[in-house]
Amino acid sequence: MIALAGSIFFVVTGTRVDPRDFFGLTAVSAVLGYPVALLLGVPSYIVWRAFSLDNAWTYALAGVVLGGLFFVVYPLFPGFGYAIIDISLLPIAIVLGVAATLTFWLIARPDRHPRFSNPA
Numbered sequence: 001m002i003a004l005a006g007s008i009f010f011v012v013t014g015t016r017v018d019p020r021d022f023f024g025l026t027a028v029s030a031v032l033g034y035p036v037a038l039l040l041g042v043p044s045y046i047v048w049r050a051f052s053l054d055n056a057w058t059y060a061l062a063g064v065v066l067g068g069l070f071f072v073v074y075p076l077f078p079g080f081g082y083a084i085i086d087i088s089l090l091p092i093a094i095v096l097g098v099a100a101t102l103t104f105w106l107i108a109r110p111d112r113h114p115r116f117s118n119p120a
Helices: 002-013 019-050 054-076 087-108
Strands: none
Touching: 002 087, 019 054, 019 087, 054 087
C-alpha cells in the first residue's frame, strides 16, 4: 500500500519514476507494515472478536485510524527522519489503510465464523 501511495506521489508530482523506486518502497512497506500488522492487528482482531465488533465498518474505521496514524508516525522511525510529510498525501494514506484492513476482513471473514466452538 505504501508503494502504491509512493508511486501515485511520484506520478502526481511529476517526479521521474525509476522501477527501483517502486521496489524500494515495496521493501520498506514490508519492513514497516508487517510489524504494525502483528503488533496492532492481531490483538485488535482478538479483542474485536471477543466483543462482537467484527463487522466491515469496524475494520474500515480502524483503517482510517491506522492509515492516518502511520502517516504521522512514519518519520519518527529510525532512518526515516529525513522524510518530508506532504499533507496532501494524507487522504491517500487513509484510503490505503482502509483498503488494507478491509482486505484482511474479506480474507478472514470473522463474521462468518462462530465465536466459540463446542467440541462434540
